[in-house]
Amino acid sequence: MTTSPHPGPAAPSASPHPLRVGIVGTGGISRAHLPGWRELGAELHCFSQAGATEFAAESGATVHDTLEELLAAVDIVDVTAPTPAHPEIVRAALDAGKDVLCEKPLALDPAEARELVEHADRAGRTLFPAHVVRFFPQYAAAKRAIDTGAVGTLAVLRFERTGALPDRSWYADEELSGGIVMDQMIHDIDQALWMAGPVERVYAQQAIAGSDSTVRTAHVVLTHRSGALSHCRGFWGPAGTAFRYTFDLSGDGGQLQYDSAGDAGIVFDDVASARQDSGDGFLPDVSTLRDPYAAEIVEFATALAGGAPSRVDAADGALAVQVSHAALESLRTGRSITC
Amino acid sequence: MLTARTIDPADPMKVALMSCAHTHAAGYASQLEARADVDLVAADPDGYGDVRGVRVVPTYDAAWNAWAEGPDAIVVTSANAHHKDLVLEAARRGVHVLCEKPLATNLPDAEAMVEACREAGVVLMTAFPVxxxxxxxxxxxxxxxxxxxxxxxxxxxxxxxxxxxxxxxxxxxxxxxxxxxxxxxxxxxxxxxxxxxxxxxxxxxxxxxxxxxxxxxxxxxxxxxxxxxxxxxxxxxxxxxxxxxxxxxxxxxxxxxxxxxxxxxxxxxxxxxxxxxxxxxxxxxxxxxARLLDAFLGAVREGRAVDPTGEVGLRTVxxxxxxxxxxxxxxxxxxxxx
Missing domain, CATH: 3.30.360.10 (Dihydrodipicolinate Reductase; domain 2)
Structure with missing residues (x-):
């Protein structure tokens, strides 16, 4: 944007080339990443098995026919493809010398997730798992307060995440998405790890409605090495379920509580809200927040440019996969699993 | 239908509150004292001294013997580990029981309490006000x-x-x-x-x-x-x-x-x-x-079991x-x- 009434030669840019980013996978979450890249003034490229043309029309991205062609044209790769495709794309991008932002989970298999971390180390590139909840200001505020001792020693943590099943068939296929634990709850497992530290035991239970298999809930109980206990509760509700997230963190010096449903900065009455677009229940409404997706992308780019390190690194992404995988093993065996 | 004693509808029910150890004792005492259909005695063997405005006696014996024919019902608000002895004594005497939660501190105690009250034909209700x-x-x-x-x-x-x-x-x-x-x-x-x-x-x-x-x-x-x-x-x-x-x-x-x-x-x-x-x-x-006590007193008068029963208390134990x-x-x- 220019405010000059006398257009002249463009001022020299601080960076001679705009950042060139290649978005691989152009489904729902890729749209959430767009504002961040736009904020950075990035030049957009994309490649996808499906929907690349529509995405390009919306975003102005340059469409590539192959992953190789995209990798040759960009500096950074943003992996927003379905989960099972993550490892192969990440490896190809690292091998091409690119830094990589990858949606969570990094991989479904913990060994493969760890291997991706090592792969990035060997390649000398940065792999950044998109644990966006760390960039939600409510969680970031709680984390800062915990780190400064505001609630003393953490004892019992509860996290809830509620939404509708994403309207894309691969999410409902546990083999592809890892189910509600690996896809949705991994956010809260990552929060528990971030706030209360490493975990030594994991117990999980899941219930899937017999009358509607898209409606399901999972409970995961984590025993942290510190002695703290965490409860994560995920829910993919029936059609029309609004996105909601809560936490309740108790320490021996106080409590921190948040409920997005009680975050009433803007309240429409029933008449007015019936006329509002209520969203799809798949992603949270972040319109009143500093966009957490943009914040993570800007923080990633800043870290790459030699600025402050990011609050999440590849090892964090692999650890979240490891603990989530232990939860899946607990679901399968009915046993408490030692991590 | 329970077999233990019946109470003349015209008479107030003789109720002994057994111990002031539980924080709920004072609340139950004031609710019961306010009722015209209840004659209340509260035992305070530990000497807490903070259940007031009712007839307080210093021992369980004094409460059991506060009436010539003994109480019709007891409300057990002792420390959890002491529930069992009080409830078994009530069953032995054919006295109905409202017992604080948890019913007992271990499973064998809870099973013995439920069994004794069943055999005695007395009401055993577990106090879950919520x-x-x-x-x-x-x-x-x-x-x-x-x-x-x-x-x-x-x-x-x-x-x-x-x-x-x-x-x-x-x-x-x-x-x-x-x-x-x-x-x-x-x-x-x-x-x-x-x-x-x-x-x-x-x-x-x-x-x-x-x-x-x-x-x-x-x-x-x-x-x-x-x-x-x-x-x-x-x-x-x-x-x-x-x-x-x-x-x-x-x-x-x-x-x-x-x-x-x-x-x-x-x-x-x-x-x-x-x-x-x-x-x-x-x-x-x-x-x-108040609703809990009302349900208990009604069940005792009518000689029938009432939820939450002793069995429910046992299952939660x-x-x-x-x-x-x-x-x-x-x-x-x-x-x-x-």
Missing amino acids: HFAPEVKALRTAITDGTLGEVIGLTGTNNGKLPAGRDWFTDVELAGGGAMVDHTVHLAEILDSVFGPPATVHAVTNRILYAERAGEGAETGGLVTLTYDTAGSRIVATIDCSWSLPADAPTWGGLRLQALGTGGQLQIDAFAQHVGGHDQWLAYGTNTD RVVAAAQESVRTGQPVALAGA
């Missing part, structure tokens, strides 16, 4: 009438401060344990009333909260995860039983329960009704103690015992015959 909260009733109704569709998950929280003024609450010998014993059974009773007993119980505990004040070995934080098998499908429920409310909070604690189904979500807060303000908590909700076993073994416990 059973009578309209919010809890609304939840039971929404589940049983199908409003919530197929229910698949529940999360309950019964969080409070460390019980103050009565140290036995955190004495493992007298209370049977800590927060998990104190705060699991209310929610377990609500779940039992809708789904029956759980199939599996898993629990983890710690003692980080109030670690300086809690009795030795008493857990102050805990998460109890239950599964219920109903009509071929599974329900998962977790109870947070922690004493996690900070000591300077404006109220003692509360009880919340959220149910998730194919028909949507319901959350209840049994202690939500209050007038607030900075550091203010003016509760105005239903007096569930079984849940706690399984939770304690799970804490010891680190693994979930399957409840036989569930």
Whole structure:
């Protein structure tokens, strides 16, 4: 944007080339990443098995026919493809010398997730798992307060995440998405790890409605090495379920509580809200927040440019996969699993 | 129909409140004292001295002998470990019983109490006041009438401060344990009333909260995860039983329960009704103690069992015992015959 009434030669840019980013996978979450890249003034490229043309029309991205062609044209790769495709794309991008932002989970298999971390180390590139909840200001505020001792020693943590099943068939296929634990709850497992530290035991239970298999809930109980206990509760509700997230963190010096449903900065009455677009229940409404997706992308780019390190690194992404995988093993065996 | 003594409808019921050890004793005493249909005596063998405005006697014997023919009913508000002796004595005397929760500190005691009262033909009711909260009733109704569709998950929280003024609450010998014993059974009773007993119980505990004040070995934080098998499908429920409310909070604690189904979500807060303000908590909700006592006295007069029964109390003790076993073994416990 220019405010000059006398257009002249463009001022020299601080960076001679705009950042060139290649978005691989152009489904729902890729749209959430767009504002961040736009904020950075990035030049957009994309490649996808499906929907690349529509995405390009919306975003102005340059469409590539192959992953190789995209990798040759960009500096950074943003992996927003379905989960099972993550490892192969990440490896190809690292091998091409690119830094990589990858949606969570990094991989479904913990060994493969760890291997991706090592792969990035060997390649000398940065792999950044998109644990966006760390960039939600409510969680970031709680984390800062915990780190400064505001609630003393953490004892019992509860996290809830509620939404509708994403309207894309691969999410409902546990083999592809890892189910509600690996896809949705991994956010809260990552929060528990971030706030209360490493975990030594994991117990999980899941219930899937017999009358509607898209409606399901999972409970995961984590025993942290510190002695703290965490409860994560995920829910993919029936059609029309609004996105909601809560936490309740108790320490021996106080409590921190948040409920997005009680975050009433803007309240429409029933008449007015019936006329509002209520969203799809798949992603949270972040319109009143500093966009957490943009914040993570800007923080990633800043870290790459030699600025402050990011609050999440590849090892964090692999650890979240490891603990989530232990939860899946607990679901399968009915046993408490030692991590 | 129960076989024990019947009470002349024209006479006030002779009721002995057995011990002032429980923090609920004062509330029950004032409710009972206010009733024209009850003649109340309260035993205070520990000498707490803070149940006032009623006829207080210094020993259990004095309470048993306060009337020539003895009491018609007793309300047991002693430390948990002493419930058993009082209830067995009541059964021996053919006296009806309302017993504080948890019914007992271990499973054999609870089984003996239920069996003795069954054989004696006396009412044994377990004191779960929140059973009578309209919010809890609304939840039971929404589940049983199908409003919530197929229910698949529940999360309950019964969080409070460390019980103050009565140290036995955190004495493992007298209370049977800590927060998990104190705060699991209310929610377990609500779940039992809708789904029956759980199939599996898993629990983890710690003692980080109030670690300086809690009795030795008493857990102050805990998460109890239950599964219920109903009509071929599974329900998962977790109870947070922690004493996690900070000591300077404006109220003692509360009880919340959220149910998730194919028909949507319901959350209840049994202690939500209050007038607030900075550091203010003016509760105005239903007096569930009064409803509990009313149900008990009615059952005694009519000679019939009443929910929550002693059997329900026993089943919730079984849940706690399984939770304690799970804490010891680190693994979930399957409840036989569930």
